[in-house]
Amino acid sequence: MAVGFALLILTGAVLLTLPISASDGKSVGFLDALFTSTSAVCVTGLVVVDTGTRYSLFGQIVIMCLIQMGGLGIMTMTTTVFLLLGKKITLRERMVMQEALNQSTLSGLVKLSRNILITTLIFEGTGAALLALRFSQIYGPTRGIYYGIFHAVSAFNNAGFDVIGNFKSLTQFAEDPLINCVIMGLIIFGGLGFSVIQDIIARKKFKHFSLHSKVVIVTTLLLLVSGFLAFYAIERSNPYTLGGLSRKGKILAAAFQSVTPRTAGFNTISITDLKMPSKYLTILLMYIGASPASTGGGIKTSTFAVIIMMIYTILVSKEDVEISGRRIPYDNIFKAAVIGVIALLLIFTSSFILTITENTDFMSILFETTSAFGTVGLSLGLTPNLTDIGKVVIILTMFAGRVGPLTLAMALGGRTNKAMIRFPEERVLVG
Amino acid sequence: MAVGFALLILTGAVLLTLPISASDGKSVGFLDALFTSTSAVCVTGLVVVDTGTRYSLFGQIVIMCLIQMGGLGIMTMTTTVFLLLGKKITLRERMVMQEALNQSTLSGLVKLSRNILITTLIFEGTGAALLALRFSQIYGPTRGIYYGIFHAVSAFNNAGFDVIGNFKSLTQFAEDPLINCVIMGLIIFGGLGFSVIQDIIARKKFKHFSLHSKVVIVTTLLLLVSGFLAFYAIERSNPYTLGGLSRKGKILAAAFQSVTPRTAGFNTISITDLKMPSKYLTILLMYIGASPASTGGGIKTSTFAVIIMMIYTILVSKEDVEISGRRIPYDNIFKAAVIGVIALLLIFTSSFILTITENTDFMSILFETTSAFGTVGLSLGLTPNLTDIGKVVIILTMFAGRVGPLTLAMALGGRTNKAMIRFPEERVLVG
Ligand SMILES: [K+]
Ligand SMILES: [K+]
Incomplete structure (x- = not known):
């Protein structure tokens, strides 16, 4: 599985190294292409070069395809792994998926993948159409439709790549209700996970949902609402972020800021200009991330x-x-605790290396590392200025953040044999 | 238990508010006295005013007594709680303690407390005598003996208070082998915990130790050695820390720097001038801290x-x-995971509030909060400049870091009744 991802990344890197991928016909170089490809396949969105200006249309379409394959791949594989490796959610959950399970494994897999693909296309299609309506008004029809498709794909897959140019992400649309709402909707549904979306479609009433869906939906709502309130309260009077916006714009931008760390990576306000508590809160939200079997990252x-x-x-x-x-x-509880701690150790290790190799402040390093681990893509500006070692560290962190949890889930799924001889128990004092 | 600590802190605060406690006869004010008293009773060592110059001899002796009572109190209580509440270590461990347990609870408790007191006095007496030898050469006999006693008490209780003056801690003795080795020895043994010290004295051979003692000793050694190597490698050429010292001084200072975050809080080199990776590593070591049922803090x-x-x-x-x-x-594993996570949440909450109230960089805030939680006392210089709200936050963090784990252990100790009716199991996807 990790090998498949690695091969896709390498193929992408080779394609993006080609001169035809660069806007000016001069190759971006292998390391930067590898970084871009890893960031796209892992649907992270951290960029060392600006996607909109440095890559040609060919390069951008390669990136869009990498995002789509990476996003679909992870969604299909996580859903499959959880279903097939005995980590079934419940009898109920299985009944929703029964089409996929009542048949032979292979044909069940094909059906499942098809369902996921169709769901993805419906969301992305609707999103792209709505976005194209608005983008066409600004950039004309051809570019408008292309922008609509690219950003719908990027948003539903929680990739956070944009082709607006100059590292500006969506900042110029901070007060645009249509673009904000469509992108937020795509991010949220992309981050809920396939089984939860299925549950919502099939069962409709909350009380009939599986425990997993209930937990995911309630936690997501709580995080979104508390994030919104906190960002609104902290940034309301900050002239560099919300302060300059209209009342409506303030609400839109605070809402967007609470959605994007989970784990889309677009931004409508300047992340660098956020106040310190907001940056800190964003780090926490990026660490938590989206929900399992989705396109999002984080510990879930x-x-x-x-x-x-x-x-x-x-x-x-x-x-x-x-x-x-x-x-x-x-x-189940153990696994949650282990994932939480492993994530912290990974973030600690990466950021520790960066404190040695990079010459910047600690907040930027911790922010960038968490963003890479959670495949978020938000940045305080460190990524484009990374040293070569720093780039490699971030590439590895993105990869580990993406395939790590799934690999762990697979490893844990196979644990069924009890040890034949067990050691005697003895406790140690803790705390 | 928490109430006992709170009363001791309040009594200390009132005593330290008295004009007689201040060197110039003008009260330091209640908030600063409360901060000092909390820091002393919780054996933290963070200071808002300089102990050596701002407090009179009377004030300093009050502080020393608070340290001794806080340190002895926590050591006795944690050992007792672990023994009495069924959190016994093993049959073996119990045999070591059998004197205390083969009798009625009350007289057992008295014997246990006496053993702990005697052990403490032996270590502190030896340390004080050795330190006085050296301090007398510098400050003359009276002051030398007083300094010997104060710093031996402060070191064995992992308090980190010093009376050298001007927030300088032990920086002027960075190259002094006797002072360094005695202080390091007191810190390490004070941080091992009473049951481990008992094990070492009673059983002598490592393979006969309880599992708890083995785990504590091996982990402590690994942390000390890796800390030493890391600090030596990172700071060797930093002119503001190890760079200016002799070869012997470099080794001594790197060793001291690996000992002090667990969780003594003295420093022989400038903490502010450490390179960023060293500060980050210090935060990790402060978070881990010392061992259970000892005078040290951290998650253990x-x-x-x-x-x-x-x-x-x-x-x-x-x-x-x-x-x-x-x-x-x-x-046992659960409890470890819960303690680790609760500590992180506490550190996150405190530092989040400080990012709102204090005007400084993120590293300083995270460092100071972790230092307060772990009752370490190392500082990047934020504590003396804290706002009033910041002081209250740090006071609460020190208190929670000190009595929190024990309260938790007591709460967990009582958990014996199984719920009569259990809900059906259902799992959620994680990671
Ligand atoms: K992303
Ligand atoms: K301390």
């Missing part, structure tokens, strides 16, 4: 929710971790 | 070790977390 909303419920359970001296009348199994 | 070496072994177990697809031929029980 459900992982975060299980960890929080684990703490709550311990604090109120309860025996079981219970959510919505269901008990979460021990191995 | 054994907690860290269990978390690392949990990750290793998952990565190699094993069923049980095994250390040295022993299996760690599930609830």
Whole structure:
């Protein structure tokens, strides 16, 4: 699986190294092409060169295809892995997926992939059409349609790449309701995960949803609302971000800022000019990320929710971790804790190396590393100025952040044999 | 228990507010006195005013007594809690403590406390005598003996308070082998925890130690050695820290720098002038901290070790977390994970508030908050310049970092009743 991703990245890197991929016919060089390709396949969106101006139309379409393959690939594979490796969600969840499971594995897989593909195309198609309406008014029909398609693909796959130019992302559309709402919608649905979208379509009523869908939806809503309120409160009077906008613009931009760290990576206001608490909060949101079996990254909303419920359970001296009348199994809780800690160790290791190789402030380093791990793509401006070692570190972090959790899930899925001989128990004092 | 600590802190604060406690006869004010008292009782060592110059001899002795009571209190209480609340280490461990346990609870407690007191006095007495030898050469006999006692108490209790003056800590003794070695020895033994010291004295041979003692000793050694190597490598050529020292001085200072974040808080080189990777590494070491049932803080070496072994177990697809031929029980692993995460949430919350209230860089804020949580006392210089809200936040963080883990341990110790009705299991996808 990791090998497949690596091959796709390498192919992309070779294509992007070609002179035909560059806007001025001069190759961007292999390291920068590798960085771009990794960022696209891992749907991260961190860029060392500006996508809109440095790459030709050919290069941009290569990037769009890499995003689509990376996004679809991860969504299909995670959904498959969770279904096939015995990590089924519940009997209920399985019933929704029964088309895919009641048949032979291969044909079931084909059906599942087709369903995911169709869902993706419906969302991206609708999004692209709506975006094209607006972009056509600004850039004319041809460019408008192309921009519509590119940004719809980039948004639904939580890639965060843009072709507007000059590293500006969507800042000039900060007050545009249509573009903001469409992009936010695509990001949110892309980040919910296929099984949750299926649940919403098939069951309609919240109380009939699987526990997983309930946890994902509630956690996502809580994060979005609290993020919005916090960004609005902190940045309202900051002249470099929300301060200069109209009342409506302030609300739109604060909402967008709470959506994008999970884990889209577009921005409508200047990330560099955010106040320190906002940057810090963004780091936390990027770490948490989107939901499992989606196009987004991070440790995932459900992982975060299980960890929080684990703490709550311990604090109120309860025996079981219970959510919505269901008990979460021990191995499930463990896995959540392990994913949370491994993510932290990865972020620590990468940012530790960057504190040695890069000459910048600590916040920028931690922000950029978390962004790379969570495949977010937001940046305080460090990425375009990275040293070569720094680029390699960020490339590896993006890759680990993308394929790491899935590989872990696969490894954990296979754990069924109990050890024959177990050692005697002995406890150590902790805390 | 938390109430006892709070009362001690308040009493200390009132005493330190008295004009007689200040060197110039003018009260330091209640907030600063409260800060100092909290810092002393929680054996943290963060200071808003300089201990050596701002407080009178009376004030300094009050501080020394607060340190001693805080340190002894926490050591006795944690050891007791772990023994009495069923969180016994093992049958073996119990045998070491059998004097204390074979009798009635009350008289057992008295014996245990006496053993801890005697151990403390032996270490502090020896340390004070050795330090006084050297300090007398510099400051004359009276002051030398006083300095010896104060700094031995401060070191064994991992308090990090000094009376050298002008926030300089032990920087002028960076190359003094006697002072360095005595202080390092006191810090390390104070941070090992009473049960480990007992184990070393009673059993002598490593292979006969309890699992807990083995884990603590190995983790401590690994952290010390890797910290030493890292600091030496990073700071060797930094003219503001190790660069200006002799070869011997470099080794001494790098060693001291790896010992002090666990969680003593003295410094022999300028912490502010450390390179960024060293500061970052110091934050990690402060977060990990010392060992349970000791005078040190942090999440504890054994907690860290269990978390690392949990990750290793998952990565190699094993069923049980095994250390040295022993299996760690599930609830033990959980508790370690919960402590690790709660600590992070606490540090995040405190530092988030400080990014709003304080006007400084992110590294300083994260460093100071972790130092307060781990009751370390190292500082990048933010503490003396804190706003009033900032002081309150740090006071609460020190308090939570000190009594939090113990309160948690007590709460967990009582968890014996299984819930009568359990909810059905249902899993959520994580990662
Ligand atoms: K992204
Ligand atoms: K300390």
